[in-house]
Amino acid sequence: MSHSAPSPLTIGPRGPLAGHVRVPGDKSISHRSLMLSALAVGESRVEGLLEGEDVLATAAAMRAMGADIERGTDGVWRIHGVGVGGLLQPAGALEMGNSGTSTRLLMGLIASHAITATFTGDASLSKRPMGRVIEPLARMGADITASPGGRLPLMLRGIVPAVPIEYTLPVASAQVKSAILLAGLNTPGITRVIEPVATRDHSERMLAGFGAELTVEDSTAGRVISIRGEAELKPQNITVPGDPSSAAFWMVAASIVPGSDVTIENVGLNPTRAGLVTALRLMGADIVEQDARTVGGEPVADLRVRHAALSAIEVPAELAPSMIDEYPALFVAAAYAEGTTIARGAEELRVKESDRIAAMAAALGANGVTCEEYEDGMAVTGTGGDPIPGGGTVETHLDHRIAMSMAVAALAARRPITLDDAGPVATSYPTFFATLDALIGEPAPA
Numbered sequence: 001m002s003h004s005a006p007s008p009l010t011i012g013p014r015g016p017l018a019g020h021v022r023v024p025g026d027k028s029i030s031h032r033s034l035m036l037s038a039l040a041v042g043e044s045r046v047e048g049l050l051e052g053e054d055v056l057a058t059a060a061a062m063r064a065m066g067a068d069i070e071r072g073t074d075g076v077w078r079i080h081g082v083g084v085g086g087l088l089q090p091a092g093a094l095e096m097g098n099s100g101t102s103t104r105l106l107m108g109l110i111a112s113h114a115i116t117a118t119f120t121g122d123a124s125l126s127k128r129p130m131g132r133v134i135e136p137l138a139r140m141g142a143d144i145t146a147s148p149g150g151r152l153p154l155m156l157r158g159i160v161p162a163v164p165i166e167y168t169l170p171v172a173s174a175q176v177k178s179a180i181l182l183a184g185l186n187t188p189g190i191t192r193v194i195e196p197v198a199t200r201d202h203s204e205r206m207l208a209g210f211g212a213e214l215t216v217e218d219s220t221a222g223r224v225i226s227i228r229g230e231a232e233l234k235p236q237n238i239t240v241p242g243d244p245s246s247a248a249f250w251m252v253a254a255s256i257v258p259g260s261d262v263t264i265e266n267v268g269l270n271p272t273r274a275g276l277v278t279a280l281r282l283m284g285a286d287i288v289e290q291d292a293r294t295v296g297g298e299p300v301a302d303l304r305v306r307h308a309a310l311s312a313i314e315v316p317a318e319l320a321p322s323m324i325d326e327y328p329a330l331f332v333a334a335a336y337a338e339g340t341t342i343a344r345g346a347e348e349l350r351v352k353e354s355d356r357i358a359a360m361a362a363a364l365g366a367n368g369v370t371c372e373e374y375e376d377g378m379a380v381t382g383t384g385g386d387p388i389p390g391g392g393t394v395e396t397h398l399d400h401r402i403a404m405s406m407a408v409a410a411l412a413a414r415r416p417i418t419l420d421d422a423g424p425v426a427t428s429y430p431t432f433f434a435t436l437d438a439l440i441g442e443p444a445p446a
Contacts, residue, residue, distance in 0.1 A: 007423040009433075011407050012416035013387065016259030016307070017439040023247045025050040025240035026268045027428055028202045029298070031058050031101050032178070033238045035109060036210045037079035038067035039086075039185065042235035046077040048266075049240055053427045054099035061106055064090040065115070084231050085113065085160070085186045093118040096152070098125050098353060098398065098427045101175055103152070104133045108179030111142035112162035112186035112229075120153045124353050124398035124424075130154060133179045136167045140183055140191075164189035164229065168221065171348065172321045174199035174272075177225065181207065181214075187229040196222035199321045200272040205297050210236055241268030241300045245401075246429050248276050248329040250439070253408045254305040255285045256336040256385075262439060263290070264303045271299075275323030279330055283310040283337055309385055310337035315377075317345030324348050327377075328405035331360045335369045336412060337382035347376040353424075354397035363406050366392030367417055391415035400424040404432055 030050040035058065037044035049055065051071075059069050059077075066088035068080035082088070087110065094117050096103045103119055107130070110117050120126075131150030138144055140162045146154035164187050167180055177193050181203055184191030201216075204225055208214050213228040247267045254260040269277070269289070281287055286308040289301040310333055323330070327349055334341035349356040357378055361371045368389025370381040390413030396403045403425050410417035425432050 006421035008418060008420055009422040010416045010418040011410035013413055014257070014411050014440045016257055017250070017254050017262050018260065018441065019439050020263045020265055021250055021435055021439060022265045023242040023250070023267065024052065024429055024431070026243040027052070027054060027245065028101065028200060029206070029240050029268070030055045031105060032202055032206050033240060034058050034062055034069065034079065035105060035182070036206055036233060037235065038062040038069070038081045039084050040081040040210055040233035040235045041083045042081065044079045044081065044235040044238065046079065046238045046240065047075070049077050050243060050428070052430055053097050054102060057095065057097045057099045058102045058106070061094045061102065064092070064094060081233070081235065084233060087113045087115060089115045090117055093120045093153070096121040096125055098122050098424065100125060100128050100353070104130065104175040104179050105182055107133050107137060107156055108182035110156055110158045111137040111140055111183040112160065113158040114160040116155065116157045118153060118155045122398065126152045129351055132171065132173060132176050136165065136176065136180050137183060139163070139165050139167070140187065160186070162187040164191045166192040166194070168194040169196065172197040172199050173348070174203070178203040181225065181227050184227040184229050185212065185231050190226050190228050192224060192226045194219070194221050194224050197321055198223055198272060200270065202270065209297055210234060239296050241295055241298050242266040244268050244273045244276070245325045247303065248326040249404050249408050249432070251276065251280060251285070251287065251303065251305050252329045252333045253411055255280065255308055255310060255333060256412045258307050260307045262305050264305065266300055267303050269299045269301055272322050275319035276326035276330060279313070279315055279319055279323060280333060282313045283333060284308050285310060310382070312337045312339030312341040312382060315341065315343040320346045320348070325401065328356055328360050328401045329408065331364065331378060331380050332405050332409045334380035335364055335382055335388050335409060336385060338384040340379050340381045342379045343377040344374060345376055352399070354399040354402060356399065356402065359395070359397050359399060359402050360405070363394040363402060364409070366394065367409065367413065368392070387412055387414040389414050390417050393418040393420060396421050396424060398424050400427045400429065404429065407436070
């Protein structure tokens, strides 16, 4: 899972993008579908699962704890679960690769089981703080020994019965919320999470779909999510919608490359994930929703995106939770807009696969874009639609979104841009560069 041998890649300006593209399955939903299917009794079927390294790390971990998980030749994943409370002691360490979602959510699952697990990860994941998950899970009774700074590798000893808690999220984090709810599945009584700022709600939707007794209520303190423990989950058939975080790259690419006209099919438009669409439209992007529908409880549509002149905006801070993974792509759009785009309220970017504020400021700056870095965001001064200078080398920091965002930036640059390592793209979008070639309609230059 770790990218020990860097794969440098140079990408030059390319012609307009045109055609239809279907992006990989939503990563957040893919992780959760494997975990909850593994806790149901009986066979669940999952279509459209994202088969990137992050999700495969989740599949491997659930297999190590007793679930029978197989991918059929038809592309459908079949999972025979062990039931809530039925996870088995893994024989070895759980290798999480680059996946923070796998790590934090699985910590929650294991916290209320009588097993001990060691979590390890690659160099990038091992720098990411786990303290925000450790604190509430320790309150529930789990014994967690982490590396200095609350980082991987760490050992977690679960407990049965765990203690139900009421926990107010100190930061907006769907991963922390989900970890607590998953721990609550095998905890007697009612576990509550209060989120002052709403975050993506895939866990709530899917837990309810699998039959967990879960309620969501609004209060003066925020959204209150309550789950009754010792649940019995029923197997499901799940169709995973396209990942809006992967669609983001094609939305931005089509917007900045003159003459482009791209339709992105089957994109999940859960309101807690659609912030980038809102932000790009505020900038003047031409994004039209077609064939809006509901699939497995999630809103889905095809998005037709055509090149448009973009104008700088002050990105509404309240959009941050619904587009936190899409800021690197947004910063690229801002680099081609007229004026200076200001994005604040996104301090969470500092603790993603890389420090995405610093990484994107450095990447854009190395390619002639004027940026001002804030503790909680960035200001990007755009070209008004002209090519950015390009010609620089991007340090990707083992971060797939930095790599893909700067690959998109190169498409309309004056000179080629070099990625120091394109390998991390495989964690979420293994076919990204092949899809780019297909949309351009010509092979990449040698």
